[in-house]
Amino acid sequence: MRAGLWVIDCQKTQRDRACGVCGCLEPRIRSSRIRWITHTPIGQCGVVLRIRVRLYECVHCWSTWSENLDRVAAPGRQLSFAAIWWAIAEISWKSKSIRACALDLYCSWVTVNTAVLETTDSILVTDPTRLDGVRVLGVDEHVWRHTSTGSRYVTVLVDLTGLRSGKSARLLDMIEGRSEHVVSSWLAGQSRAFRDNIQVVAMDAFTGFKNASAAQLPHACDVMDPFHVVKLAADKVSQVRCRLQREETGQRGTKNDPLYRHRRSLLKSQWLRTDKQALAVKKLLDAYPSLKLAHDVYQRIIDCYREKNRKKARRALRELIDALAQKGSSPHCPELATLGRTLAKRRDDVLAYFTFAKSSNGPTEAINGRLETLRGIALGFRQPENYRLRSLLHSGGFTQTIRAHIHTTLHTPYTQK
Structure with a gap:
């Protein structure tokens, strides 16, 4: 162990005896070299495998070859497959950063980021069955x-x-x-x-x-x-309030103007207002009829979505949209006329929410x-592709797939069959 880093000496227990050229099964060991591979951490300590890779030489055709470690790590890569899937699990399940994983593995940010993104793209994202069953x-x-x-x-x-x-x-x-x-x-x-x-x-x-x-x-x-339907109505309430503010004062609202001071209370649902807020809103609605009209439409839309009886809610919202879409229904409130045209144009889409549950x-x-x-x-992020892959890893629903790969890499012996 060196300064929080475990260095473990390893070598393959089963030798690669067969010559790939002549098929000879009795090669001789010519030499060996050391390959360093970063493995999964043990607690707070990093782990590095110091693997002695033997170089064989055929006694008949004199060809040479090295031991195959492709089940441990990809050729030319520093991280073992187990370390890569460990990092993917930490990033996906625990929302760790690449830098935090690199510190735990005792390697560079570039090494971890490259391995994680390549594995995510080649194995998880390109899975042909990932899009099956989407309705x-x-x-x-x-x-x-x-x-x-x-x-x-x-x-x-x-x-x-x-x-x-x-x-x-x-x-x-x-x-x-x-x-x-x-x-x-x-x-x-x-x-x-x-x-x-x-x-x-x-x-x-x-x-x-x-x-x-x-x-x-x-x-x-x-x-x-529904959120966007309610937001459309809320925007119209705010537009009416701003128009009345400009007509009355000739400028934008200040903290002393009632219309501006109670702007948030106007957008609250009726049952969420305090008594003080309800009284202030009532005074504003009594003083400005066009604001009261827009506010009532806004609250009626909210009530439709809160109604537990979906058929009743659909009927009420349909009647409201039809009423707003009629010409001359709100002559002193052009904002509501615009809302009526928008909702009438998307009428079927708005009402479809009550037909399809959980939509x-x-x-x-x-x-x-x-x-x-x-x-x-x-x-x-700087690169959109990196952002895409990290987002898919973060919210793509790969939990079971990652767990299966971790089980495979940790429980498969590193020996040739």
């Missing part, structure tokens, strides 16, 4: 870097099928960009069986996702996520939150 697909986007050049957005595609049986959502893939083209191209690149199996696509109000789904998955039902895009937003944590752990 409910969630689509959303988020900002993955804050730079003045290059694409700032990525589109995530999430498998929501398991939610109906109590399982977690999992990240299927990540595409650089946010447009109809990138989603449509990804769907077109999948197998016909995968596309035919998709029944529901959960999304936000972005038209590009809707067009891509209609082009590549015409048989699937699009579901507009919310909330788990997709949750994965976006997990990936935000990942970016903090990694202190940001």
Whole structure:
């Protein structure tokens, strides 16, 4: 043991006797060399295998060959297969950083990062059965870097099928960009069986996702996520408040203006307000009829999604959308007219939420939150492909696959059969 590092001397117990040229089974040992391979840690101590690799020479054709260690580590690589899968498990299960794994293994960041990403890409991500059984697909986007050049957005595609049986959502893939083209191209690149199996696509109000789904998955039902429907209504309440503020004062609100001071209370659900907040909101609604109209629509939409009877909720929301879509329904509130046109255009998508249970895009937003944590752990990413692979490793649902590979690498003897 050297300064917290275990150095273990090893050599193969079964020799590679067969000559690959003439088939001779009685070679002689010509020489040997030492190969250093980093293995899985023991507690807080790193482990390095000092393996004596024998060089054989055929006594008939004089050809030479070395002992094969391909079951221990890949040719030219420093990490053993067991160490690579140990690092993958630490990163995936415990949300460790690459640097933390490199410190535990007593090797460089580049060594661990290269091995982890290559193994993730070649074994986990390219598994042909990974996309089998996907029936409910969630689509959303988020900002993955804050730079003045290059694409700032990525589109995530999430498998929501398991939610109906109590399982977690999992990240299927990540595409650089946010447009109809990138989603449509990804769907077109999948197998016909995968596309035919998709029944529901959960999304936000972005038209590009809707067009891509209609082009590549015409048989699937699009579901507009409740969060984004409520957010559309909340934005209209804020727009009405800002318009009234400008009309009254000629400027943006300040902390002494009631409209600005109670802006957050206006967006709270009625049952979440304190008595003081409820009284302040009531005074504002009594003073501004157009604000009261927008606020009532906002609260009615929330009530529809809170209704436990899905048929009753669907009927109430359908009647509200039809009322907002009528011309002249809100002459003194143009913001509600815009909301009515938007909801009427996506009417079927909004109401489909009440037909298909567990079709919310909330788990997709949750994965976006997990990936935000990942970016903090990694202190940001520069390359989109690295970010994609790390995200899939972090939220791709590979727990069982990783566990199987760890069991194989730790329990398979390092001898040739």
